[in-house]
């Protein structure tokens with residue numbers, strides 16, 4: 005083999021790693037540990053997409069780097085394999101989801117292996133394997149025992165087309181996230197997990213995590229903690245209070261009306277006869293809107309008067325009670341005191357329906373807006389006047405508590421987690437129903453496996469497919485022998501991914517989800533890489549389960565993922581569009597109307613980059629350049645298999661890391677894959693002779709020169725620091741610079757090449773193993789010691805002196821190190837510098853200033 009042939013090398017080394025179990029996780033705990041975790045894939049029917057290898061290569065580089073730095077590394081992978089697509093496919097074709105899942109997993113495994121990731125394949129987990137979901141069910145029993153899992157009749161998002169209930173997060177604009185089918189509200193008996201009980205701890209836990217700030221913020225916003233007060237208003241003429249939740253109790257003197265959500269319990273009771281028809285009509289209308297539509301600020305406010313009045317507890321004033329859909333039944337108490345003076349939505353509403361507006365905070369003099377939501381002094385508020393907002397809040401809460409009219413209150417946007425789905429392909433609940441009451445199975449009855457079925461259609465009334473497995477459903481209470489029915493809902497896909505990172509620590513442990521000793525050693529995860537689309541749900545749910553397991557004494561850490569990084573999305577190739585007006589090219593920034601305008605798609609060769617823009621080749625005419633999300637409909641999907649076939653896995657890995665910063669969104673460019681492929685070819689030729697296939701004659705046992713050491717150690721330093729900082733793209737640039745320099749050398753000392761190949765190995769492991777072997781090593785490079793850089797070698801052999809003439813730099817000289825402080829020598833060199841001479845000729849040299857190892861300044865008059 006004389007030229008670089010990734011095909012041969014890559015299969016050879018993949019086989020080697022597999023045969024030798026090179027990446028088996030060490031069993032001993034005698035070294036520092038590093039746990040590098042990927043978000044495990046859902047094995048879809050379409051195989052890996054180019055987004056997968058991006059994050060996976062990043063963690064693989066870190067895993068390999070840490071091994072070479074003496075860490076015990078846990079770097080596992082598995083399959084998040086329950087879920088809708090396999091079940092939908094089963095409904096369509098009759099193929100059992102287990103079959104589809106197995107096939108897809110085999111394909112994914114092959115694809116991942118073809119990329120040379122250093123996973124410990126003995127630790128693979130699969131959420132659909134009964135040996136795995138036994139423990140998912142076991143954790144559910146823990147949740148149940150702790151009172152954190154309960155049944156409730158909840159108005160759920162029912163999607164008739166998919167035949168399932170969806171979580172709020174799975175519904176976008178009234179349609180299912182998957183497939184875009186219409187979703188309606190319907191009350192159903194469901195399993196719900198009390199995640200709200202952990203709201204505060206889920207907030208606090210974020211503090212010490214090394215996560216992107218934006219992701220922490222999304223979690224905080226999702227939990228949505230608000231501190232304020234519950235206040236009770238009496239309804240005039242009734243022996244009834246309405247409780248409102250407000251974050252601004254200080255504004256109570258400005259409450260000029262009250263609003264109940266259309267679904268509020270009291271609406272029917274207090275609505276007067278004349279208003280009944282209008283209110284009922286309004287309630288029906290509201291039921292058809294989504295929460296988002298109802299609360300959108302830009303939306304025209306709507307509402308109806310109930311005819312009833314509430315009494316403000318602080319001043320006894322009667323204020324009208326309205327029903328309006330901008331108040332949601334599911335938040336706070338489903339009722340508000342409206343303060344148009346300080347709240348924009350209330351202002352809009354008051355304006356529209358001609359209700360009173362009283363300001364209770366003094367806006368600044370130049371304030372021209374409507375509702376004033378800023379800081380200021382309290383006004384029009386009796387005993388609160390002249391306080392600031394914070395003081396007024398405290399004072400009014402004390403007053404309310406004294407007068408038994410309210411109290412401090414905290415509210416969360418977070419809702420309990422709807423945890424059941426009407427599907428077949430999910431974990432069965434370890435629950436039976438006896439006399440209509442749920443009863444947990446005992447631990448010994450786990451796993452409760454899915455019954456064999458060949459009809460996966462849901463029933464028309466929304467009963468899950470499992471209801472059709474009548475023999476399975478009908479059972480007896482093992483304790484009493486009484487007749488019982490099994491739960492026919494299954495768990496949502498989130499369940500398995502809530503704790504898989506624990507199973508990897510001890511995948512065969514039989515006495516619990518995780519072996520305490522292994523948990524103690526490996527947890528928390530040191531580096532978790534995955535898509536930003538999981539910023540909220542998966543990461544919040546997993547943190548919740550982890551905290552419950554912590555409370556049960558199953559795990560030793562309070563948080564599972566110490567460091568989190570999201571890889572940026574990879575877009576399709578850049579697309580270029582030029583514009584012609586009446587047949588003549590015009591610049592894209594000059595397009596102002598569409599008369600006579602035509603658009604033309606341009607190829608990469610027709611354009612060139614000019615500063616920050618693209619222009620038509622050889623002109624100043626700008627064109628539009630834009631990359632789009634990869635999608636089948638756009639036809640810009642890049643298939644990783646094709647790239648690996650053509651360029652090899654090492655080029656694929658290297659390219660995806662070279663595209664740009666890991667966390668940035670980046671367009672794909674196959675031309676650039678070719679670029680890194682050529683780089684690897686240069687690396688190959690540096691070491692292997694083109695003709696003979698033996699080591700190049702230039703590769704010798706010689707001692708490296710100081711210049712060679714400098715080039716090498718600059719590269720070591722840069723690559724080391726960049727890997728630590730996840731700046732993989734610049735690490736690769738540094739290796740490219742090294743190779744360019746090394747190509748100029750006549751001799752290539754082995755000791756230098758050894759170190760360089762080590763640096764390359766986490767990025768392009770196959771070629772590195774091959775070259776390492778050819779350089780005379782027997783063992784895999786995977787456990788070779790990472791090279792250390794030596795600052796001493798970085799010091800250059802020469803000293804740079806900038807030369808100033810009358811304070812302005814006019815030239816520079818390089819002086820050999822041993823002459824660097826030799827004043828006479830340096831000044832002589834400085835004065836003979838070509839450009840400096842020109843300035844010296846302009847007058848008389850009157851002064852020479854010499855600062856050793858810094859600068860020379862010459863003064864001319």
Ligand code: ANZ
Pocket residue numbers: 229230249250251252255265330331332333334335336337338339340341342343345346347415
């Ligand atoms: C009076 C008031 C005066 C309010 C003021 C705000 C500003 P967050 O921060 O989201 O918790 N609210 C309470 N329950 C509601 C519901 N079910 N649907 C819609 N709005 C509701 O906001 C809490 C504030 O949102 C509460 O404080 C209430 O309006 C409103 F100058 O009460 B406020």
